[in-house]
Amino acid sequence: MRILLIEDEAALARPLREHLEEDQHIVEWFTTLDEAHSAIRTLEYDVVLLDLQLPDGEGLSFLSKLREKHIRTPIIILTARDKVSDRIDGLNRGADDYVIKPFDLDEVTARIHTVCRRSAGQLTQTTLVRDLSICFADHSVSRAGIAIRLTAKEWSVLEVLLRRKSKIVPKESLEAAVYAFGEEVESNALEAHISRLRGKLGKDLIVTHRGIGYMLQP
């Protein structure tokens, strides 16, 4: 998953990013709303982790602006504000979840998965596609009880396709989801990941739409 982390406390953002990256997510971290706004206009993110008190403004107004522009990316507020009225305000403005500091890093990970599953219309942690059992919690895939090992990039590609099941996902969106901002991307890297996924999960699971993108065919 591609995660946009907006947090001005570097000492908190670093271990959080490290933890999320270890969980095979791509994390792009910004300390100001201005930078975050530029990033979200440029790239598509699966989830935004938003602090409320930032040097250049209020996270809540940033949240309202995104929703006014019909940007539906799931947003989780990470804040020290623990009042119920703040929580209600945040949720009313369009946040998907609200995590109060100090938080458990695993709890943040779990909330990210829950919010993304809810956003994609998947309510359970494990989903079945054909004869495959895919678990979002531990990023595992199995067939008839036998685990299939996927690399972090392969999982990221599969997760993006699963979230838009039966829909064509543009190649650029897949590349943006799999590679971090500014990371060097080789011209055929995505095709290589798709090819390896087909080899592991089934040749006709991912369908190519030439010149447009790819689609997961359940």
Add this chain to the structure above:
Amino acid sequence: MIKRVPSLLNTLFRSLLLPGIVAVILGVFIVFSLVREEYDELQDMALASKAHLLLQVFEAQTKPGDITALQGDFRPLSFEHDLLDADELTQFWVLDAEGHMLLHSTRLDDEILTARIAGGFVTALGFRITDATTQDGSLTVVAATPMEERNEAIRDVVLGVITGFVLLGFLVAGAAYVAVRRSAAVIVELSTQIESKDAHDLSPINRTNTFAEIEPAIDKMDTLMARLDAALKAERAFATNAAHELRTPVAICLAHVQRLRTKLTDTDTSRSAADLEQGLKRLTRLIERLLQMARAQSGLGVGASAADIAPVIKLLLRELRERVPSPEMLVVTEPQGVWMSNVDPDAIGIILNNLFDNALKHASGDAPMIVDASTHGLIVISNDCPALAPDEMAAIKQRFSRHSKRSAGFGLGLSIVQELCEQSDSTLELASPCRGQTRGFSARVTFSVSEGK
């Protein structure tokens, strides 16, 4: 014994009434004394004048021998007959040097002659008596006037004075009553205004109807309320700012310790990191409770503006569902309809989350925790556990009192809940065992709610 505070109106009225009555009585007495003395003096002079006038008439115009000629028709001051009743007429006697009666008026009562004092005034037998004698002592005129006439005149004067004083008294008392009522109304209005002030209304007192004498007190009151308002705002701001200032450093430490734990391979060091993580989590809970306590003490529960609190309760119930290990461990009945209430949403959050924490912490695990909000305004939170002894029940609402010594809590939760409930006119009832059962613990919170639209 509580001393009953006297009413200002009664005190002022009593203070004015008693001296007023005494003043009237004293006034009547003084007027009576003066009038009586002056009137007696005038009447005595008139009586003496009559006697002397008659004497001079007899002495100048009539030979002693001729006096008897007047015997049959002696009517001096006959004009009195037109003005006075017969029993009010002045009576006269003319005596010679030996005291023999030469002449007398009608309605004669000779006993009066025996009571007279020569050359002076005396009151006897219902008459005021005096006499006048010629220089040679040959003739004496005795004059007597009935006292009844004088007393009647004095009675009329006194009655008039009393009537005047009483009327004046009523008039003054009425005016005083109205003035006192008006003055007291200002004090009562001021008192009502001060009484209506609370943590949510510390605005200056309305001065449309005050007196110069109480203006300094109102000035002082406004100054004190402004200072109290600033102090309460600062206290609330502290709780809000402290939440950020305290939670963020702990969040940083906790995140780093959790990252550190994933990297450590040495068992002892890992255990130390785990202990450190637990300590930080405990510190987090303590910070949370202390911030709640600060908010409660700054009057968080005191009336907010009326709003539907059902969505707040639903949000808290949704968060509770995410906290229970498995869905079957929680049975929830959500509130229905509109619950209009003045209870602050943050106070509701603190109250319910503390009770949820309590139930989750002490639940035995053999039966689900139950949250029932099906009755309008009432939320019942119950969990299974061995029944608590009466002394334990009495102690758990005390600050820093824990249900169990091994409990991970700080013993602050229920005292915070109790304080916020008292501030918000809500009631908290704790029971163990649960009603109709032999086990369990239940907390019933009744919020002050109305139906609303």
